[in-house]
Amino acid sequence: MDYLNDMALFVEVVKTRNFRRAAAVLRMPNSTLSRRIALLEEGIGLRLLNRTTRKIELTEAGQLYYERCSRIVDEARIAYEELGDMVAQPTGVLKVSLPVDFATTYVAPLLPEFAALYPGISFDFDLTPRNVDLVGEPFDLAIRMRAPENVTLISRVITRISAQFYAAPEYLQVNGEPSKPADLEQHQCLTMPTMPSWPVHSAAGTADPKVESRFRVNSVSMIRKLAVLGMGITFLPERIVADDVAAGRLQRILPDWQGAAQPIYAVTETRLLPAKTQRFIDFVKERLREAN
The missing domain is CATH 1.10.10.10 (Winged helix-like DNA-binding domain superfamily/Winged helix DNA-binding domain)
Known part of the structure; x- marks a missing residue:
């Protein structure tokens, strides 16, 4: 050339x-x-x-x-x-795949500020737990709770989230309150199919209790709702249950224990990103630096 x-x-x-x-x-x-x-x-x-x-x-x-x-x-x-103008003031449709609970709890509150900063960007959010095909489907970005298995994809850690233990007062009145993580093995624990145990740590050490429940659900929102209804103990990030705790529907238990900070990933097909995608990743990462 x-x-x-x-x-x-x-x-x-x-x-x-x-x-x-x-x-x-x-x-x-x-x-x-x-x-x-x-x-x-x-x-x-x-x-x-x-x-x-x-x-x-x-x-x-x-x-x-x-x-x-x-x-x-x-x-x-x-x-x-x-193109230089686009970098300075990005435009276009930003298509993102992300889990519904992370989107509504963590991302949605950030959108008014981001949308005001970049009025030329419009948004197409696909709220789904499935791993979309970033190569074969027209997505700019996927946000995932786990690193992608496809090693050709590019993943960036945008925040880290840790979980704590919560239960409804009604559940604790009937079943008693655990005093140590090992006691959870005697309780109904509302968990996801991918989490047969809850590894936690405190100043006293570490624990990894195996958890059982009649309910295994792949939706954080439903787990939270079942916990509010007194169906068991849950292990969720503070921000997810903040409203329920403030209203007295849930209370924290085993307060000295919490889960390890788990990385949340922004996944793209390539490192060379359009300005709209790079600005969104940078913005979310900056605002969620101290997420929980």
């Missing part, structure tokens, strides 16, 4: 009508510029410029070539400037 670069050099030479002035504008040696134009003429097979000691003049072929090239070079310049 060197001929495209040489085309731009040729246009600058014609505009200045002088190799030395054109070389100064292009910030390259005059000898290099002269050699590149000569190679361009050699590649085309026609002389484009008549050179004299005082000036240069276009040949008939050179005039035709200049008329075509100048439009191409101008279009390339405009495209470059427009």
Whole structure:
């Protein structure tokens, strides 16, 4: 594609009508510029410029070539400037796949500020637990609770979230309150199918109680609701249950114990991202730096 670069050099030479002035504008040696134009003429097979000691003049072929090239070079310049504007003020539709509970609890409160900062961006959110195909489906980004198994995808940690133990007062009145993590094995524990145990730590050490329940649910919202209804103990991040705790529907138990901070990932197909996607990732990461 060197001929495209040489085309731009040729246009600058014609505009200045002088190799030395054109070389100064292009910030390259005059000898290099002269050699590149000569190679361009050699590649085309026609002389484009008549050179004299005082000036240069276009040949008939050179005039035709200049008329075509100048439009191409101008279009390339405009495209470059427009892309620069997009980086400064991103536009377009941002399509994101993310889990519904993370979206409603953590992302939704951030959207008014982000939307005001970037009015040119519109949003298409797909709230689903499934792992969308970032290669085969038209998504800019996926937010996931686990790192992708596909090693060709690019994942970035945007925040870390830890969980604590909660239960409804009604449940504790009937079943008693556990005094240590091992006691959880004697309780109804509302958990996801992917979490057969709840590894936790405190100043006293670590524990990894196995948990059992009549209910295994792949929805954080339903687990929270079942806990409020007194169906068992749950292990969720504080922000998820904050309203229920404030209203007295849930209370924290085993307060000295909590889960390890689990990373949340922004997953993309490539490292080279459109400005709209990069700005969104950076914004969410900054706002959720201290998420829980």
